[in-house]
Each structure stands twice: as structure tokens, then as C-alpha cells.
Amino acid sequence: MKNVLIIGSGISGLACAVKCAGLGLYATLISPVSSERSQSVMAAGGINAVTEECEEGDSVSCHIEDTLRGGARIGGKNAVTGLCEHAGDIIRYLEGIGTVFSVDSNGRPMIRAFGGQSFKRTHYCGSSTGKQIVSALIMEARRYEADGLIERKLRLDFHSALIKDWECFGALLYDEKKRLLVPFYADALVMATGGQNALFGKTTGTCLCDGYAAGKLFMQGADLKNLEFIQFHPTTLETAQKKMLISEAVRGEGGRLFYEDGGKRIYFMEDKYGPKGNLQTRDLVSREINNIGRDVYLDISFLDKKQIDVKLPEVRDLCRKYGGIDISQTPIPVAPAVHFFMGGIAVHLNHETNIKDLYAVGECASMYHGANRLGGNSLLAAIYSGWVAADDIFGRTENKTHPDFDRAIRNEEDKLTGLMSSKSSFSVIHIRDMLSDTMRKDMNMIRTESTLKEGIDDVDYLLSVAGQIWYDSSESTYTNYSLTGLLTLARAALTSALSRTESRGAHFRNDHPDMDDDYAFSTLISYDDGAYNTCLDKERVYEN
Template identity: 65%
Template sequence: MRDAIVIGSGIAGMTCAIRLAERGVHVCLVSPFPSERSQSVLAAGGINGVLSEHEEGDSVACHIEDTLRGGCGLAGRKAVTGLCESAEDIIRRLEKAGTVFSVDENGRPLRRAFGGQSFRRTYYCGSATGKHIVSALVMELRRYEARGLVERKLWSCFYSALISDGRCCGVILYDETKLDLIPLTADAVVIATGGQNAMFGKTTGSTQCDGYTAGKLFTQGVELKNLEFIQYHPTTIETKQKRMLISEAVRGEGGRLFYLEDGRRVYFLEDKYGPNGNLMTRDIISREIDAAGKTVWLDISFLGEEEIMRRLPEVRDLCLKYIGLDIAKEPVPVAPSVHFFMGGIAVHLNHETNIKNLFAIGECASMYHGANRLGGNSLLSAQYSAIVAAEEIASRAPAGGVPDFAAELGEGRAHLRKLKESSGSRFPVTYIREMLADTMREDLGITRDEASLRSGIKSIDYYLSLADGINYDSSVAMHELYSLKAILQLARATLTSAESRRESRGAHFRADYPCEDDSYAAATIISYDEGRYSTRLDEERKYES
């Protein structure tokens, strides 16, 4: 193919743009903000891989098995095998791009232990791995920008995809500098917009990751997958402005979780699961903390100030700055919070959606993590998925002619005009988004049941009924306004998917169906047709080919 549009410029989007440019494909990289503002910079703990130099006994096969086991049987073996086999190449390339990995006395990259893994195989840059990878990729990408192979389009937000006869030929963007919708066509479109944290309010992620793109594509005929599997990270802290992540690296470096009973520390995870109890997978620990029903603390102070500053400096800074607590001296109170979305846009092994020439990569796509993601596997899959998509696009013949999209553009402009002129309801967008976040946190928490999910769906339907008639607020960015409806539709699809899975598996725990049920051992696929949300299980494993 000759050209591609990549929506989103975090680690997945940048990796895809670099790999496409290397193969001579012209890329338009679209994002409202530069890559330094992406959610990728928040990734803390590390990236998994079994390199030629590895811990004794470890192997790529073992990384594959750990990932599949962590995913509770829902991740496809073929995809996970490709992911784990590529880890060495990906990490070596990151080193070559100048990523500042933490190294030992001899300059060899260090590894730390992470949850759900049989060996130490998580490579890291202090506790700011995502930021360091972003910095290296920004520079790598700049080389192709300078050569004119990659063109960055800032201040632009996705509005919709141009789809005709099941084929995607481009996108319509909202350009904040022109205050207008702009059509952009290309042979292929790659979506790399991250998860949908903001649907749950201010969680551990970026406020910019709102799920709009996935929601809008859903209403345009793109199928979504496994939306019910939402990772609650077990160790986060509450601050005045958001929930902040305490990296799993703390437990990887020996951190212990406990609660107090009669003034005595109870290391409840070690008591139940043995000495490695603190490194169980995130779904299990989150449920255990939730079930404890009292304040749970994370202690790493025994490591001492010097070691903490060497291995976890950013975690110490964060706690000092936002809650005035020194992890080198005392334990920190933690609680689970929404962190990562295993589900998202349904893609085939080559990362193409059910719409031809439309691809999805990174967290917004669902492929490698099944019902629960292992820490350290997302930085890996963000890049691997980008490479797979780039190779597919670069090897294909150009797509051919572009149909006339004047009607779509006209409809879009009329839609924005209507939003500006509307005055039907007294609810501004901000309030509905707050109510949505409350509903999602309450009704789609760590533990769900039929009643909570039905009540959630009822609430979302009410918000949807308001969405078409809200007051326009000229001081709110246009994206915030037009995005509301599709975000609500994505929320509705998420609750519907969770309602349809009447079993418990990985991060999806149903109090009314607390056991795993073999008849549900397949991905949930959800599709949309004029207000109808239809779910099915992908029993033929259509999306694993």
C-alpha cells in the first residue's frame, strides 16, 4: 500500500508509523496532542521478554504458557506465540533506539519479577518504562518526519471512519484549528487510541483515553470483543485529582500486602497462596483486596531508602508528592482501580477488523490478554500489534479508488451544527460524563451480578435519551461534545457484554455465577445495528485466524 492514516500517537501508533515508514509507506499520524502527552508515558513497571540471556529455566514457551494461563483460556495460542517469540527483537530494537533500560554493573539489562510469571523476565527503566520508550520512539520517528515519510497532524480528533461496501478508505477528523470537519483518505487506517479509562472517570490512565473512537466505529459496523474484561489494578492510591497507580514493580521488588487485625499485620495473600502470594495475577489480588473489606497496605520500606531510590524512584516521588507519605519509611494504603482493557476492537491475527483496510492495534484492540493481562505484557503487545499491522499494510497492493464521501461530510457538519444549536435538556456534557463514570464504577465493579448490570444498562439508556438534546457549551472542546453519544454506546455495549457472560473468568467476576463455565470458553463478540446490541460467543474462533 502507498499510504496509511494512524490515529493515536502513543507507543503503538508511533511503532506502527515507524515500521510503515521503513517500508516506504507514507503515514499521516493523527492526534490532538504530541506523543509526550499520551497515556503510554504512564506505563511504569516494564516489558516482558525471554531474551537469549535469561533466568535459568525460563523459555519463550514458558512466557507463552504464563500468558495463556493468565488470560484464563481466552487468548489465542497462535497470537500469543507470535507475541512472545517477537519479544527479544522488540526489546533489542528499543535498546538500539536508545531506551535507557536499567542495567547491572556490567551494563546488562536488569529483570524484575512480575505477577503471574514463573520467572523474572520483565525488563525495565526504573519505574518509568513507558516514558523512556516514548522518548526513544519520538526520536526514532522524527527521522522519518524529517524525511517527509511521516506527517504529524496535531490538534485533530477522530470524528468517524469513511466506510463504503465494507471497506475503509479514510477518516473524517475534527480540526481544532479550523473548527471544522476535514476528510482524509488513505489506503489503510490504523486505530491506536488506547483504552477507555475516562469512561470510569479519573482512573490510573489519561483523561484523553475516552473510548470514543471504538464507540463510534462500533456504531459504524465494527465488531467489538471481550469488553467485559476490565483489569482492576490492585494497588492504586486515592488523591484529590485522580486515582494513581502504585506500580506492580513494588511487589516485583518484594512488596508485601497486609491488613491490620487487632493491631497485628495479616499478610493475607501469603497466608492463602504461599510465599509468592503478593505476585498472584492482578485479577486475583484485586478480588482478595475487595473481599478483605478493610484498608489494605503495601509495604516496601524494608528495602531501604538507597535501594528504593535505585529501583523505584518514581514511585517514591509520587507518594511523597501526592499523599505526603514516604514509602522508604512506612507502608502505603492501596485499593484496586480500573486500569486496563483486555477487550476492545475485534481484530484478526493480522490486526484487521471486520472492515477491510481498517486495522486496530495497542490497547484499543483485543487480542493477546484474554480474560486478564499479565503486567509487562502490554508494552510488548502495543509494539507487536503495531509491527504485525504495519507488515500487513506494507505488503498489500494499493486499495484503489475512493468513493465520493461528500454526503457523509455534509451529514457530519449538520450534526455539529445541530449540537451547537441544541437546548433541549438542562444537562451539560460534563454532568452526564460524571454520571456515566459513577454508573460504570458502581455497576461494573470488581464483582458484578445480573441486577447491577441491568441497573447499569437502564441508567445508560437514560443518559442516551438525553444525549441528543443537551445544551451546547461553547467553552467545552467540540470533541467533548460530539463524543458523548458514542462513549455512552460503548458503555452500553460493555455492560451488555458483561451481562451476557454468565460465568466468572479472569477479571470478570459474577457474584451470581461465581464459577468458570466451559460453555463460555470463547470470546464475546458484540455488534450494533440501529440501536440493537447483539452478543455472541466466537465459538468458531473466527477472530483467531
């Protein structure tokens, strides 16, 4: 039986495991914490699909066009077509396995508007869509666990992939409890490790998705793609620890953005873009808020209180708990913050990387969203990509015998033992904080050549510090060994942003404010013995 190792147990990892098991493959799903604590459970607003319940005039081709236009024309056309064509099946599948979508009093699915979409096509479960989908997928995974086709293992971190001659044979995992590196051989390795939040520290997501896996694989030869495209969500609520997301669902239900001038409310998005102004794409709304340069608010207080209770209960609770705000009475103060990473591990249509039998799915892979993601398309892509990878592994991968990795593993063990026995005056968290300060300052929503070059200098300095052998015993071993991978990923992202001398989607260069047709391609970056080589994917190697 083919044996698949999946790293990460959010929606994409779970969807892939369940699909593998359905095809008769044996899937092992590993993560440091349970699926219930993955970032996927935070997804609030919904999942996009054109179904028969959608508005008249909507169509799959319209969903495809909205996604490509929203992504500023660099999302892979064939990939996006597959995604949108399967969206209806995915909703039906999710219903079939017990996802409880919101329905009206006649039992008809409730569907809301999301940004950048020509029609309402976002299906949702109150404001806890991610949680519902994760729960349903866990139940499916348990069923296959009972059949001996899925095994879920916790408290394991990814360390590195086992690669020889551009072919992957599994991964080295770190067992934090036993303080041991554990080799795990597999016929295929699927990365489902989510976004790159640790690069920026305070985001709407969780730093459990830190981006280390992408950084490490890059150092091992995997190409990365479109790292400069980082989505700033327009509406977040500032708290001490986090940027709490105020879901696009609020604007989907009619929420209005405004600022005050001389006691008068100025609905700036509607003034500039008309009735659909509040639901423009996220890159545009975030920049408009940024340009206002004063406090901006989101008002939903005009909505009937019962409607708020039914459609936005989590947003209501979150604002009450973290901001002391009753959204049925008071507008919410909002500001843009880092939310989603369109860039990540480069994959072909089948979700395989440039390394044989190494796959990437979900938010850690870069494929569907081009330069800017539409709200509601990520949950869809997480499930679809998991399915595509599973199908491909089923159809292609062989049962294989692995070459001898003993020496390579001993090397890694020695390096780790050396690291753990060293002492440091540096705090690993301090270096991580310096990294996120740099990224927030130099790779913010608005960039220039000089900010990006400053960022590169700062990260190079941090890399030189991290290159010295040292160990911060107050933090986990993973936090220590992951540092170089994170810094390398940050350096790659800054380099990609520097190389794109135009503005497109979420990447806005103040020194090159216009979109340039010559750049209507994805950015690829490879790590060649420590060099960071960028090029545009003009051959469309990764987007067939």
C-alpha cells in the same frame, strides 16, 4: 506510495508509523496532544521478554503459557505465540534505537518479577519505562519525518471512519482550532486510540483515552470484543483527581501486602498463596483485597533506600508528592482501581477489523490478554501489534481511489452545525459524570445480573437525553459530539458482561461465581441498527 493514516500517537501508533516508514509507506500520525502526553508515558514497571539474560529455565513457551493461563485461556493462542516469540527482538530493537534499560554494575540488564509469571522477565528503565520507549520512538519518527515518510499532526480528533460497503477509505477528523471537520483519505486507517478510561472517570490512566473511537466504530459496523474484561489494578493510591498507580514493580521488588488486626500485620496473600502470594495475577489480588473489607497496605520499607532510589524512583516521588508518604519508612495505603481494558475493537491476527483496510492496534484492540492481562505485556503488545499491522498493510493494501463521500461528509457537517447552534440546559460533563458513576456502581469488580441490568437502564436513559439535540458551549466540540459514542460503548460493555453468565479472569459475577467451560471463548458484540447483539466467538473467527 501507499498512504496510512494512524489515529493516536502513543507507543502503538508510534511503533506502527515507524515500521510503516521503514517499509517505505507514507504514515500520517494524528492526535489531539503530543506523544509525550499519551498514556504510554505513564507506563512504569516494564516490558516482558524472554532474553538470554533471563533466569535459567525460562523459555518463550513458558512466556506463552503464562500469558494464556493469566488470560484464563481465552487469549488467541496463535496471536500470543507471535507476541512472545517476537519479544526478544523488540527489546533488542528498543535498545538499538536508544531506550536506556536499567543495567547492573556489570552492565547486565536488570530484570524484575511481575505478577502471574513463572520467572523474572520484565525489563525496565527505572520506573519510567513508557517514557523512555516513547522518547526513543519519537526520535525514530523524527528521522523518518526528515525523510518525508512520516508526518505528525496535532490538535486533531477522530470523528468517524470513511466507510463504504465494508471497506475503509480514511477518516473524518475534527480540527478544534478551526472548528471544522476535515476528511482525510488513506489506503489504510489504523486506530491506536488506547483504552476506555472515560467510561469510569477516575482510573489510573488518562481520560484523553476515552473510548469514543471504539464506540463510534462500533456504531459504524466494527465488531467489539471482550468488553466485560476490565482490569482492576490491585495497588493504587487514592487522590482527589485520580487513582495513582503504585506499580507492580513494588511487589516485583519484594513489596508485601498486609492488613492490621489487633496491632498485628496479616500478610494475607502470602498466608493464602505462599511465597509468591503478592505476585498472583491482578484479577485475583484485587478480589482478595476487596474481600478483606478493611484498609490494606503495601510495604517496601525494608528495601535498602539506595535500591528504592535506583529501582523505584518514580514510585518514591509519587507517594511523597500525592500521599505525603516516605516509602522507605512507611507502608502505602492501597486499593484496587480500573487500570486496563482487555476488551476493545475485534481484530484478526493481522490486526485488521471486520471492515477492510481498517486496523486497530495497542490497547484499543482486543487480542492478546484474554480475560486478564499480565503486567509488562501491554507495552510489548502495543509495539508488536503496530508492527503486525504495518507489515500487513505493506503486503496487502492497494493504492486506492476513494468513492465519493461528499454527500456523507456534508451530512456530518450539517449534523455538527445543528448540534453547535443548539442550546442546552444539560452539562455534558454532568452526563459524563453520571455515566462514570453508573459504571463504577453497576459494572464494578463484582457484578450481578441485577447491577448490570440497572446499569443498562441508566445508560439507556442517558442515551435518550443525549439523543436530543443540544450543545454545551462550556466544553469542546469533541467533548460534545463524543458523548453518544461513549454511552453506546458503555451500553455494549454492560450488555457483554450481562451475557457472560460465569466468572473468568477480571469478570466476576457474584451470581455465577464459577468458571464455565462453555464460555471459554471471547465475547463478540455487534451493533445492528441500534441492537446490541452478543455471541461467543465459538468459530474463533477472530483468533486463527
